[in-house]
Amino acid sequence: MQIAFTKMHGLGNDFVVLDARDHALPPLTGDVAAALADRHTGIGCDQLIVIEPSDRADWRMRIYNCDGGEVEACGNASRAVGLLIGGAVTLETKGGLIATRPHDNGIAVDMGEPRFEWDAIPLGYAMDTLAMPVGWPVGDGALENPVAVNVGNPHAVFFVDDPYAVPLAEIGPLIENDPIFPERVNVNVAAVTARDAITLRVWERGAGITRACGTGACATAVAAMRRGLVDRTVTVTLPGGPLTIAWDDHNRITMTGPATISFTGSFDWGDYA
Numbered sequence: 001m002q003i004a005f006t007k008m009h010g011l012g013n014d015f016v017v018l019d020a021r022d023h024a025l026p027p028l029t030g031d032v033a034a035a036l037a038d039r040h041t042g043i044g045c046d047q048l049i050v051i052e053p054s055d056r057a058d059w060r061m062r063i064y065n066c067d068g069g070e071v072e073a074c075g076n077a078s079r080a081v082g083l084l085i086g087g088a089v090t091l092e093t094k095g096g097l098i099a100t101r102p103h104d105n106g107i108a109v110d111m112g113e114p115r116f117e118w119d120a121i122p123l124g125y126a127m128d129t130l131a132m133p134v135g136w137p138v139g140d141g142a143l144e145n146p147v148a149v150n151v152g153n154p155h156a157v158f159f160v161d162d163p164y165a166v167p168l169a170e171i172g173p174l175i176e177n178d179p180i181f182p183e184r185v186n187v188n189v190a191a192v193t194a195r196d197a198i199t200l201r202v203w204e205r206g207a208g209i210t211r212a213c214g215t216g217a218c219a220t221a222v223a224a225m226r227r228g229l230v231d232r233t234v235t236v237t238l239p240g241g242p243l244t245i246a247w248d249d250h251n252r253i254t255m256t257g258p259a260t261i262s263f264t265g266s267f268d269w270g271d272y273a
């Protein structure tokens, strides 16, 4: 069975997008998602995205990390789907309802409200989420006291002097899989460089180091705002480029940035299932 796909990215965080708005796909399992996402034997991407009908929003967006796990949110993919569909779009995700609209700087996404309660992250037990009383040894120092925040998906945000000096490939998986995070976690290492500027790198849950992470940018921005380190609109610069994040007086996060269609193609479902 031939299936069409659109290859897309947001600042280099890339996606294989399957459009099932007017026809159902064959049953999609985590194994099929991981096979399609494999950069050696599949099409290759950080996340596999499926657009399908919804009875709660215009459409439903399903997100599979390249490890095959289905997850709640993906900021960069939200912009990609918004670009693909066009106009103002509401999307149902496992992490809640979001809304996209065209913007002068690409696509703007209402990412909803951040959650800071320990059991909403979730964490394994009650603790201060503004500075978790934990640390992980790194070299002759440590990554410690992260902010924990849920922006549809779980994030730990560490503020450091230089994100590019952190051995993220080494420490990322250890933190991602620490039992203190029952649903694992996305690991953000960030430096505040001005009241309106943050530099960020991300080890993504189920995907590893990516060139950009939209939810990571949202999580890091509101974490910095909660600590009083930045104003309520900031530019978060990732390896793939900048995103603008605003946290408004109605407690809603807006993320604005580019989305790109790379190419279209098709594959035989039988090659992967």
Ligand SMILES: N[C@H](CCC[C@H](N)C(=O)O)C(=O)O
Residues within 6 Å of the ligand: 013, 046, 047, 065, 071, 072, 073, 074, 075, 076, 077, 153, 154, 186, 204, 205, 206, 207, 210, 212, 213, 214, 215, 216
């Ligand atoms: N790895 C993330 C999902 C993708 C998030 C990232 N690609 C983004 O743009 O937000 C998670 O497991 O929660």
